[in-house]
Amino acid sequence: MAVNARARLLSTAESLFYAHGIRAVGVERILSESGVGRASFYRHFAGKEALVTAVLEGRDARWRAWLAERVAAHGGHPLHVFDALAERFSAQDYRGCVAINTMTEIADRASPARGMAALHKTRVIELVEGLMLDAGVPEPGQRARQFALLMDGAIVTALREGTPDAAWRARSIAEALLAARPAVRNAG
Amino acid sequence: MAVNARARLLSTAESLFYAHGIRAVGVERILSESGVGRASFYRHFAGKEALVTAVLEGRDARWRAWLAERVAAHGGHPLHVFDALAERFSAQDYRGCVAINTMTEIADRASPARGMAALHKTRVIELVEGLMLDAGVPEPGQRARQFALLMDGAIVTALREGTPDAAWRARSIAEALLAARPAVRNAG
DNA sequence: GGAGGACGGTACCGATCGGTACCGTTTGGC
């Protein structure tokens, strides 16, 4: 029982932060639910902020690995990112994207947590760009950033609606985007 | 100095909540920065939560009035919502959408604050649907929901990037959407 | 078998949280 205190802290904190938000979860609660002693916590992390960034870092890696795996399972086309999102949106305890929630909750742009959240989004865009390249989509960089905007819009919408509908809505928009002529000019 | 305590509370709270988040701003700070006495606050509001919902309600009305005015100033076409957003995104103290921030910060779906935030988004969609009708866009309800997803995606992206670029990105996607054939089918 | 490191538990710290009670003052209407 006395092993892996750090791993238990990270796991418990991730669940609590995701479910309730960062500020809403005190160190006391993380300690009691993880069964880790107070001193042990401060031996592993400089403070709550260090725990937050470590949680975000782990979440980033695991979430991208999950996305890549699900997209591949659906066929590997960039559009399949929305099929992957739809799977998550159906969860009844769905609470959106940890990185987005961190950016909206933590106002200080210079905080390490904000940095990790921004880094996550950058890496997701890179992942989507790789999918674009594999699929032979022209202008993969621009397309990836457009898809990322659609993904974020879908995530926020799903958080509000509580249904996977937003994933299909975003997917249909993405389909129209890929079907459009290379250069679409001012319509308004 | 002794008048309009309620109005001062709402104004100060709105600024502080927007800049730092709801949980990050204590009642004490709202009182000191507004110059309102502690007792006066609890005479006007049942508690902090009531203040939050009142702030969100006022913000909703003012923001939609602002959006309608700016869209009209740009020409009145639904696509002009993104030109309006671009104006906001340029602000260096831009902190995103209060409703989105509330939905990500407050986990409890049943809370009054979450209800107000969701209501705001519904009303914005209705506003955009009205613009679609005026512009003669087919399937205005579906289009309005698609535009709302793009607006939310742009807002979150702008909060991360700190530039108005996301507004133009969302606008180009919306243009492709309106230019697409009525029914786009599975591309993946 | 002894030593050292990792651990859980607890007491404590100052600061702040949201909220209540009571104070004296100011102000506007009759």
Place this chain on the structure above:
DNA sequence: GCCAAACGGTACCGATCGGTACCGTCCTCC
């Protein structure tokens, strides 16, 4: 001129915040 409502200021409440210090215990490795 007087009274009542609205106001600002302050003291106080229990609870919780993030963080520090010290305790005894267990487990491992030599």
